[in-house]
Amino acid sequence: xxxxxxKLFLARQFEAHRPHLKAVAYRMLGxxxxxxxxxxxxxxxxxxxxxxxxxxLGGWLTTVTGRVCLDLLRSRATRHEEPLHDQDGQLVRLxxxxxxxxxxxxPEQEVLLADSVGIALxxxxxxLAPAERLAFVxxxxxxxxxxxxxxxxxxxxxxxxxxxxRARRRVQGQxxxxxxxxAARRRVxxxxxxxxxxxxxxxxxxxxxxxIVARSDGGALRPGALRRGAAEVASQAIMFARFAEAxxxxxxxxxxxxxxxxxxxxxxxxxxxxRGGRVTALDILTDPERLADIDLSALTG
Numbered sequence: 001x002x003x004x005x006x007k008l009f010l011a012r013q014f015e016a017h018r019p020h021l022k023a024v025a026y027r028m029l030g031x032x033x034x035x036x037x038x039x040x041x042x043x044x045x046x047x048x049x050x051x052x053x054x055x056x057l058g059g060w061l062t063t064v065t066g067r068v069c070l071d072l073l074r075s076r077a078t079r080h081e082e083p084l085h086d087q088d089g090q091l092v093r094l095x096x097x098x099x100x101x102x103x104x105x106x107p108e109q110e111v112l113l114a115d116s117v118g119i120a121l122x123x124x125x126x127x128l129a130p131a132e133r134l135a136f137v138x139x140x141x142x143x144x145x146x147x148x149x150x151x152x153x154x155x156x157x158x159x160x161x162x163x164x165x166r167a168r169r170r171v172q173g174q175x176x177x178x179x180x181x182x183a184a185r186r187r188v189x190x191x192x193x194x195x196x197x198x199x200x201x202x203x204x205x206x207x208x209x210x211x212i213v214a215r216s217d218g219g220a221l222r223p224g225a226l227r228r229g230a231a232e233v234a235s236q237a238i239m240f241a242r243f244a245e246a247x248x249x250x251x252x253x254x255x256x257x258x259x260x261x262x263x264x265x266x267x268x269x270x271x272x273x274x275r276g277g278r279v280t281a282l283d284i285l286t287d288p289e290r291l292a293d294i295d296l297s298a299l300t301g
Contacts, residue, residue, distance in 0.1 A: 028069035030095030136167035196240035219287030
């Protein structure tokens, strides 16, 4: 590393932190493209700043990325681009999924998906107010001190702590930790697919938690939907069968899921949250615009 060229030295330091910063931005924004934009904006800010006196460059970059994301979230609200909701006001906009092969997470995605940031957790994060989301993400997920976060959101450390605590209760209540056994979760997904392919209503109900929440997001041109309860969700067996027939096993945000593929293109992504051996949340992305961005090479070889 050539420290005689300060700009080159700084650029290389930034690149070393890039995966971590993208992980921060992804949790904040739920969009992979916007996360990339936020990281690039952080680089612009770094390149225009004098950081010679900064002792912890990683911490400085993390808080700058957080501030950039906070501005983006507030801008969304101003432009009325908050996540889509159904007729009952329930959130049905899903975050961008991170797709890996069925057997292991790509090494480049390991930092992005640390802390088991499943789709269900990402959905809950999107329901938080921007300042709450920032306080929770930076402190609980990336261990940034409240004193540092307080300056970003213009609150006292005590008020920042309260924001994070309120967000934590919401997350723990709505997205409790899933089962840890990956192979057992895959068996549950396989049982769901077998029941869907066979149109077996009773078998579907048996693999679903009684209080399951199923969300589908078709994008701007297709209405989203939210259904609750095993019987209500199982009643969609015909739709599930269409996806199940074309399903390829995958890891969706690090947990067993499926990607339905036809003619070399993704038709849908199904993400499963499993607790106690049953599906507690089912998130289905059918938005053609976002599906077109998914790299299927890890699934198709």
